[in-house]
Amino acid sequence: MRALSSLLLLAAAPLALAVKLEDFKTCDKAAFCRRGKAIAQRAGENPDWKSPYSVDPSSLAISSDQTSFTAAVKSSLYPEINFGLDVRVHKDGVVRVRMDEVNGKGKRYDEAASWALVAEPEISKDIRWTVGKKEVRATYGPKGNKVDVEIAFNPLVVTLSRNGRTEVALNSLGLMHMEHFRTKEEPQPTPEAVEGEESAQTVMEVPNPRSWFEGEEEDGYWEETWKSWTDSKPKGPQMLSMDISFPNHEHVYGIPQHATRLSLPTTSGEDSYYNEPYRLWNSDVFEYMADSTMSLYGSIPVMYAHSKESTVGIFNAIASDTFIDVAHPSAHSSYTHWISESGILDIFLLPGPKPADVFKQYTGLTGTQELPPHWSIAYHQCRWNYVSSDDVRTVQRRFDEENIPVDVFWLDIEYAEEHKYFIWDKKNFPDPVDMANDVSAVARKMVVIVDPHLKRVQSYPVYKEAQELDVLAKTKDGQSEYEGWCWSGSSAWVDFFNPASWEWWKGLFKTSQGSSDKCAWIESTTDVHIWNDMNEPAIFNGPEISMPRDNIHYGGWEHRDLHNLNGMLFSNQTSQAVRARTDPPMRPFVLTRSFFAGSQRFGAMWTGDNLGTWEHMAVGIKMVLSLNLAGFSFSGSDVGGFFGNPEPEMLVRWYHVGAFTPFFRAHAHIDTKRREPYLLDEPYKSIVRDILRLRYSMLPIWYTAFHESSVNGMPVVRPHFVVFPEDEAGFAIDDQYFVGSSGLLVKPVTEKGATEAQVYLADDQVYYDYFTSHAYRGAAKGRNVTVPAPLDRVPLLVRGGAVLPTRERPRRSSPLMRRDPFTLTVALDTAGAARGTLYLDDGESYGHAAGALVWREFTAARRGRATHVASADLAAAAAAHGQAPTANAGAGADVGVGTGAVVYDPQNAFADEVRAVRVEKLVVLGLERRPGTVTLGGAELEWEFVPGVASGAGKEGAAARLVVKNPVASIVGDWEIVIQ
Numbered sequence: 001m002r003a004l005s006s007l008l009l010l011a012a013a014p015l016a017l018a019v020k021l022e023d024f025k026t027c028d029k030a031a032f033c034r035r036g037k038a039i040a041q042r043a044g045e046n047p048d049w050k051s052p053y054s055v056d057p058s059s060l061a062i063s064s065d066q067t068s069f070t071a072a073v074k075s076s077l078y079p080e081i082n083f084g085l086d087v088r089v090h091k092d093g094v095v096r097v098r099m100d101e102v103n104g105k106g107k108r109y110d111e112a113a114s115w116a117l118v119a120e121p122e123i124s125k126d127i128r129w130t131v132g133k134k135e136v137r138a139t140y141g142p143k144g145n146k147v148d149v150e151i152a153f154n155p156l157v158v159t160l161s162r163n164g165r166t167e168v169a170l171n172s173l174g175l176m177h178m179e180h181f182r183t184k185e186e187p188q189p190t191p192e193a194v195e196g197e198e199s200a201q202t203v204m205e206v207p208n209p210r211s212w213f214e215g216e217e218e219d220g221y222w223e224e225t226w227k228s229w230t231d232s233k234p235k236g237p238q239m240l241s242m243d244i245s246f247p248n249h250e251h252v253y254g255i256p257q258h259a260t261r262l263s264l265p266t267t268s269g270e271d272s273y274y275n276e277p278y279r280l281w282n283s284d285v286f287e288y289m290a291d292s293t294m295s296l297y298g299s300i301p302v303m304y305a306h307s308k309e310s311t312v313g314i315f316n317a318i319a320s321d322t323f324i325d326v327a328h329p330s331a332h333s334s335y336t337h338w339i340s341e342s343g344i345l346d347i348f349l350l351p352g353p354k355p356a357d358v359f360k361q362y363t364g365l366t367g368t369q370e371l372p373p374h375w376s377i378a379y380h381q382c383r384w385n386y387v388s389s390d391d392v393r394t395v396q397r398r399f400d401e402e403n404i405p406v407d408v409f410w411l412d413i414e415y416a417e418e419h420k421y422f423i424w425d426k427k428n429f430p431d432p433v434d435m436a437n438d439v440s441a442v443a444r445k446m447v448v449i450v451d452p453h454l455k456r457v458q459s460y461p462v463y464k465e466a467q468e469l470d471v472l473a474k475t476k477d478g479q480s481e482y483e484g485w486c487w488s489g490s491s492a493w494v495d496f497f498n499p500a501s502w503e504w505w506k507g508l509f510k511t512s513q514g515s516s517d518k519c520a521w522i523e524s525t526t527d528v529h530i531w532n533d534m535n536e537p538a539i540f541n542g543p544e545i546s547m548p549r550d551n552i553h554y555g556g557w558e559h560r561d562l563h564n565l566n567g568m569l570f571s572n573q574t575s576q577a578v579r580a581r582t583d584p585p586m587r588p589f590v591l592t593r594s595f596f597a598g599s600q601r602f603g604a605m606w607t608g609d610n611l612g613t614w615e616h617m618a619v620g621i622k623m624v625l626s627l628n629l630a631g632f633s634f635s636g637s638d639v640g641g642f643f644g645n646p647e648p649e650m651l652v653r654w655y656h657v658g659a660f661t662p663f664f665r666a667h668a669h670i671d672t673k674r675r676e677p678y679l680l681d682e683p684y685k686s687i688v689r690d691i692l693r694l695r696y697s698m699l700p701i702w703y704t705a706f707h708e709s710s711v712n713g714m715p716v717v718r719p720h721f722v723v724f725p726e727d728e729a730g731f732a733i734d735d736q737y738f739v740g741s742s743g744l745l746v747k748p749v750t751e752k753g754a755t756e757a758q759v760y761l762a763d764d765q766v767y768y769d770y771f772t773s774h775a776y777r778g779a780a781k782g783r784n785v786t787v788p789a790p791l792d793r794v795p796l797l798v799r800g801g802a803v804l805p806t807r808e809r810p811r812r813s814s815p816l817m818r819r820d821p822f823t824l825t826v827a828l829d830t831a832g833a834a835r836g837t838l839y840l841d842d843g844e845s846y847g848h849a850a851g852a853l854v855w856r857e858f859t860a861a862r863r864g865r866a867t868h869v870a871s872a873d874l875a876a877a878a879a880a881h882g883q884a885p886t887a888n889a890g891a892g893a894d895v896g897v898g899t900g901a902v903v904y905d906p907q908n909a910f911a912d913e914v915r916a917v918r919v920e921k922l923v924v925l926g927l928e929r930r931p932g933t934v935t936l937g938g939a940e941l942e943w944e945f946v947p948g949v950a951s952g953a954g955k956e957g958a959a960a961r962l963v964v965k966n967p968v969a970s971i972v973g974d975w976e977i978v979i980q
Contacts, residue, residue, distance in 0.1 A: 019287050024294060024544050027277055027339075031220020032239040033323045036339030038215050039241055040175055040268075040325070051155035051174035052076040052213060055085065060131060067123045069136060073099060073156060077210045081180045087151060087158070089138060090121040094361050095149050097158050097170065099345040105181035106235050109561035110344045113317035115568065116597040118367035147351050160312070160349045166247050167312040168305065168349055175243040175337055177213070178345060182236055184222050229543040232476055232550045235558070238342035244314055246334040249305035251721070251731045254313070255280065255324060256626045257296040257595075257607070259288055259619045262719055262734035267293060268337070269327035277323040277339075282564050282594045284538035284545045287643055288608065290615035297536060297608045298595035299564040300630040304350075304358055305334055308726040313350035313358040315365060318343040319564040319596065341549075342561050355722045356714060362631055363713030367601040369633040371710040374843025375407045375445055376529075376589045376604070377702050378814040379658075379692055380665035381676065382410030382447075388428040389435040392446075395676060396439060400812055402678040404689050405696050407813045409439055410531065410667075411448040419488040420460045421450045422508060422521050432523045440527040443815035447589065448524075449531040452570050453539075455488035461519050462508060466494055471501035473559075476550040484539035484547070493537055493547070496569035497562065498554035502576075509577040526581050529589040530574050535567040536594045567594020568602070575602040586844050591663075595632065604634035604663045612641025612672075617654050618750035622734045624661055628715035629722075633706070636663030645673050648684040649752065649791060655688050656794040657748045659695040660739065662702070662716045687792045697806045698744075699814055700822070700838055704805075705740025707839040707855075716740055724762040729782045733760060736795075742836065743802025743827065744770070747787070747795040757795040758784045766800035766951045768827050768925050768959055775926065775949045775959040800926065800951055801829035803836025803858040808921075815843070821920035822971055824858060826869055828926035828951040832862035837874055838971070842910055851875075852910040854972055860924070866980035867927065873974065879904035917971045922964035924979065926951025931979045934964055941967050941977070 027033040043049040052075045059072035068088030075081060082102040089095050100108060129138050134153055141147045141162075148161040158170040170176070208216055221237045223230060246252065251263045258278055265273035274292075280299035288296055301316040303324075316322075318340050325337040350361040363369075381399070386392050392409055399406045415432075417425045424432045436446050454463040454472075466472055473482045473495045481492055494501050507517040511524050537547050549560035559566075571592035578588035590603035599605065607623050610616040620637030627635040639658035640646050646654065655677075658664045668675060677688040695702075705716045715722065718738045720730035736747035736759060745767065747759050761767055761778030767785075768775055771793055776785045787795040798804065804825040811817045826834045838856045841848040855875035861868055928950045934943045941964050948960040962979065969975045 019285055019289055021294075024283060024285070025226065027279075027323050029226060030321065030323070030341075031224050032237070032321070032341045033277070033339050035215065035219055035237070035239050036175075036177070036241040036323070036337070039177060039213065040243075040337055042212065042215075043174055046212075049174050051157075051171055051176055053083075053156045053171070053176055054154035055151065055156050057131075057153055060136060062129050062131070065125065066128050067125060069129050071136075072102075077213055078180060083178065085151075085156070087149070089124045089127045089140065089149065091124045092361055092364055093124075093140065093147060093351045094121065094365065095160060095349040095351070096121070097345065097347050097349065099178065101178065101180050105183065108238060108344045109320070109342055109557055110346070111555075111557075112319040112343060112562070112565065113346050115319075115565050116317055116366050118365070118598065118601065121365065145353060149349075158349075160351060162310060162351065162353060165309070167249075167310060167351065168314060169245045169247065170347065171243060172245050173243040173335070175241050177239065177241040179237040179239045181238075184236060226543060229548065231543070231548065234550070240318070240340045240343055240345060242316075242338050242345065242347070244303075244336045244338060244347075246305035246312065246336075248309070248332060249307045249312065249334050250328060250332045251306045252303055252326060252334045252336065253306065254300070254303040254626065254630055256300050256630050256632075257298045257623065258294070258626075259290050259292055259296065259623060261732070262622050262625050263732040264326050266327050268325040269329065272327065277325045277337075280322040280324070280564060281544070282536040282546075282567055284534065284536050286609060287611055290611075290613065290619045297593045298567065298599070298605065300595070300597045300627075300632065302362055302597060302630050303336065304355075304629060306355070306721055306725070306731060307332065308728055310353040311355045311358050311725060312352045313362060315348040315350065315362055315597065317346040317348065317597070319562045320560055321563065342558075355725050356712070359629070359631070359713040359715065363600075366598040366631055368711065368713045369600045369631065369706065369709045369716070370602065371587070371706055371848070372604065372634055373587045373589055374699070374703055375443075375814050377662065377706065378407035378664070378699060379405060379695060380408040380410060380447070381406050382412070382665055382667040383672070383674070384412040384668065384670040385414035386411055387414065389431055392435055393438055396442075396444070398676065398678045400442070402685070402689065403810065403812075404677050405692050405810065405812055405814075406444070407815075408445045408447055410665075411446065412670075413449055413451065413487055415448055418455060420455050420462070422462055422519065423460070424523055433525060436525045436528050440525070443813045445527050445529060445589070447529045447531050447591065449533055450574065451487065451532070451534040452493055452537055453484070453486040453488050453491035453534065454494065456483060456490045456492050463492060465504065465519055466492065466501070469500055469504055471495055471498045471504065473547070474552040476548070476552060478552040478556065482547070482551055485541045486534060486539060491539075495553050496566075496573055497557070502573055505573045506577040506580045509574075510581055526586070530578055531591045532567075532571045532574050533593050535570040535592060537566055565596050567592060568596040568599045571595070571599060571602045585846060587846065597631070600632045600634065604636075605632055606635065606663060606665065606667075607637040609642045610637055612644030612646040612650065614650065614750055614752055616641055617650070617657055618735065621657060621661075621737075621748060621750070625715075625717060625719045625734055625737060628662070628717050629719070631713065633709045633716035634662050636661040636665060638665065638667040640666055640668060640675055642667055643669050643672070645675070648680060651675060651680070652684055652687050652691075652791055653749050655691045657750070659691050660717075660746045660748060660794065660796075662706070664695060683792070690792065691794075693810050696811065696814060696817070697808050699817070700805045700807060700840070701739060701742045701744065703843075704837055704839040705742065708740055708837075714741070720760070720762065727762045727782060730760060730762050736760065742804060743799040744804070745797045745799060749789050749794065754789055757787050757789040759787050759795055759797060760784050764830070766828075766830055766926060767797040768800070770796040770798055773925055773948070773959045773961050775951070775956055777954065777956055798825070798827045798925075799829075800827055801834050802827045803834050803860065805836065805838040805858070818843075819914065819917055821918050823921040823923065824869075824919055826858070826860045826922070826924045828860060828867075828924065830952045832860075832867060832926075832928070832951060834858075834860040840910075840914065840971075847910060851904045852908045854911050854914060856971065866978055867924070868976055868978055869922065869924065870976040871969065871974055873906050875904050876906050911972050915970060915972045919967055919969040919971060922967055922977065924962040924964075925959045927960045927962055927979070928952070931962065934962070934977065934979050936967050936969060936975060936977050941965070
């Protein structure tokens with residue numbers, strides 16, 4: 001959903017489409033950004049430029065255990081101001097660099113990291129700092145992968161190098177500036193006689209000795225007016241500028257959320273692609289552009305730099321408004337300039353050296369993707385709005401009549417009486433509990449929206465309780481309740497930075513009322529989950545459609561300091577509230593629009609109010625890939641576009657995009673035509689039905705990918721450079737990608753009228769068409785192949801060496817598939833081998849954290865003239881090596897596990913429950929020859945063979961295909977099938 005202006009929308013005026021750029025600031029409209037950009041401009045014009053910041057060597061103190069050091073930092077501009085530097089190396093090699101003003105006139109916001117980090121990082125005990133005359137240095141890592149961290153004294157420069165090659169540098173261009181706290185000085189008037197007047201007041205002009213760095217004039221230090229709003233700045237200027245360079249990396253990725261390419265285009269320098277920096281300022285953007293640097297709904301300040309030699313990253317733990325310039329000063333280098341409104345310097349250097357390493361390092365800090373409920377990775381049906389209980393029941397009935405699978409039905413804001421969340425509009429939803437039970441009767445769920453704005457009327461008990469608890473956001477005086485306008489009209493906002501709000505918020509979601517739960521949602525069920533929208537926060541009559549920056553939150557912090565955290569705190573508390581409804585707790589599903597680093601611990605996100613256009617379909621793929629790199633794998637875009645009425649061809653293609661996106665939801669604006677799949681004419685209806693069935697058949701692959709992400713931080717969907725980090729031709733590819741480690745390579749069609757697609761194959765390997773088993777060949781230096789792409793088929797290839805576990809029996813919802821048998825597709829590589837994994841648990845509880853799971857490895861290997869296909873217990877093997885065989889249980893959970901925390905029992909209760917689940921079909925692609933026998937435990941199996949191209953033949957064409965029928969192999973047990 002989205003707002004135009006409060007009065008227009010509340011009067012139900014027609015929507016005027018297209019983003020209103022004038023509603024949002026650009027760098028030249030924000031004083032702090034102007035100041036930061038001006039520093040960069042002056043530096044570029046001065047060949048003798050040098051940073052004014054330096055380390056005082058006499059102040060340097062190394063900790064008693066030699067693991068970290070602190071030092072005083074001085075600025076030649078303001079010698080009387082003291083700054084403190086703290087540098088330490090974590091156990092995993094991550095380097096944390098912090099700097100803050102010491103004993104100043106105020107305190108900068110320093111709590112962003114405490115919200116983003118999943119735990120306080122463990123400091124390495126193996127680091128030794130050595131002090132030289134001009135620098136302090138630490139070296140660590142094995143031979144061939146030596147990492148050096150150097151802090152040069154004058155000027156202050158922090159450099160991370162590997163094997164003598166600089167990977168990342170802070171302040172190497174001298175743009176660092178931490179504006180210190182100061183006292184506002186009024187101009188001193190001097191009387192001068194003026195002919196014809198008694199006197200005049202003029203300001204004495206005094207040369208500014210710091211103008212070479214800060215400029216001649218104070219620009220927006222103490223107050224700033226933009227349009228009709230005036231932003232008071234009682235703390236004065238707090239801008240933080242930092243240049244971060246990657247001198248040996250051409251491509252940079254990350255800093256979602258922006259509608260742009262995966263490899264970030266330049267914003268400064270000669271012939272830059274954009275003329276405006278990327279912005280991180282969570283914003284409610286109406287119909288965002290499909291190619292822009294403007295801020296959107298969420299902000300994750302993590303950036304990766306990549307070359308064929310290495311991958312490195314940085315996480316900048318800052319939550320205020322931030323602009324980021326990107327440039328490539330040379331063919332193989334990248335430069336970035338980060339300008340933030342407030343906050344301390346708190347940067348984590350992620351040393352890599354491979355993509356998998358930086359993802360593990362980043363998610364080691366902020367947490368891995370929470371393992372979601374299994375049903376939540378299936379198909380979701382939503383629109384603004386299903387208008388009544390009967391409407392919901394009718395939609396469910398129509399899906400069943402047309403044999404179209406669906407797991408979740410959604411309700412937007414109109415379910416709530418006068419948009420008072422938790423209170424049903426009884427005229428249209430007279431029986432909410434019965435409605436939810438009717439949906440759950442066929443193993444489905446519901447999701448309803450709960451936004452953060454509370455209608456300001458005393459008859460609304462939720463607002464009244466929040467007011468009584470004094471947990472509402474305040475105006476700039478720190479005392480008065482802030483009033484803004486949103487869907488509810490005059491509204492207040494819960495301040496989730498206030499701990500007093502947390503238990504109260506949990507109580508609102510309980511489905512039975514206890515003595516302390518006055519507003520428990522008894523007209524709900526535990527099968528109803530939650531959608532958090534408008535949590536940037538979106539405020540129709542606020543500056544940039546949000547909260548004034550000088551509003552006050554708990555602890556006395558201004559909204560400017562923590563704006564980008566706001567949405568995460570809302571979804572965090574909602575996730576914990578939904579989880580707390582049940583005992584023992586069940587996994588919650590919470591969808592959020594606004595997010596920050598660490599939000600992946602609390603649920604899913606979607607890319608907001610996209611348009612039903614081919615351009616938005618295409619850029620949505622790139623945005624989801626970027627979010628996956630930034631740790632937020634459970635992401636997706638509205639299928640069909642939120643706005644508009646896509647033609648059938650576009651809608652079908654969009655369903656293919658959705659079917660290969662981690663979060664798969666169709667959604668539409670209130671003014672659009674109904675576009676549920678069953679309303680489509682033929683052949684489109686049947687095509688979409690088949691697409692949905694394809695997604696459901698592949699749910700074991702998706703769930704396994706989510707499990708893998710929850711364990712090691714790897715993206716659920718992986719762009720090319722992640723899988724092939726040394727293939728330079730693929731570093732900028734962002735229109736095709738892999739699903740987990742499954743070997744599935746998908747290239748959705750996002751162009752009207754296309755009947756074929758060009759797919760890039762990076763390596764000299766065989767790739768099989770998923771639908772036809774046609775074998776394509778890659779090449780050592782990469783090769784493009786043309787793949788048929790009729791409307792009813794998405795270009796989908798299986799890389800040789802993969803084993804795919806699928807469930808091929810159509811069901812109405814995914815829980816009904818729980819005991820269905822499996823099909824295993826073995827796609828042999830050029831050496832005649834393959835490997836794949838399957839992870840299963842009950843899909844709802846946290847039993848997996850106690851070892852109630854099945855985690856299998858399937859392998860194929862050639863031994864002599866025979867091919868052996870085997871199943872083994874991967875969880876047991878992991879436990880034997882001291883690795884936790886389970887996914888994390890999520891932030892705030894009481895059942896989280898770490899490495900070695902669980903003694904895994906292969907005979908666990910869940911494994912016993914599914915022991916009868918079998919493999920009903922085995923398909924082997926690319927065999928060299930027709931088998932003589934196919935046996936399991938010495939017993940001959942029933943099989944069919946179609947001759948064709950062998951995996952190692954170096955040819956293209958229909959692959960040889962062996963189908964083994966009903967091998968009577970348990971999905972849980974160890975077994976081996978011999979093909980000879």
